[in-house]
Amino acid sequence: MIGCHLCNKSIREISLLLNIPWSTVSGIITKQKQLGTRATQPQSERDQGMLKCTVRRSRQLSAESMAKDLQTSD
Structure with missing residues (x-):
């Protein structure tokens, strides 16, 4: 997913390609940008x-x- 994003695919394109909701794709990409990781943080x-x-x-x-x-x- 991150690889697709780095290859300039849109969130919608990634969502359709991987059959994952766009909100999930968006959340993971946002987390990657902000934290540098996809891992969850302690609550x-x-x-x-x-x-x-x-x-x-x-x-x-x-x-x-x-x-x-x-x-x-x-």
């Missing part, structure tokens, strides 16, 4: 939710032990 909202859940679950723990728990959960 910060999910990380924040995990932190809130950990804090609620164990309010009696010290900050050090919570940090240790969060590091081992990755």
Whole structure:
């Protein structure tokens, strides 16, 4: 897909050629331009939710032990 884009094919042409929705093609090309990769990035909202859940679950723990728990959960 990126190769087609680098060969000056339009998003519509790539979409028709590969039988993939144009929105998917556009998203992947945009991500490639912005981040230099097609890999997904960590979701910060999910990380924040995990932190809130950990804090609620164990309010009696010290900050050090919570940090240790969060590091081992990755």
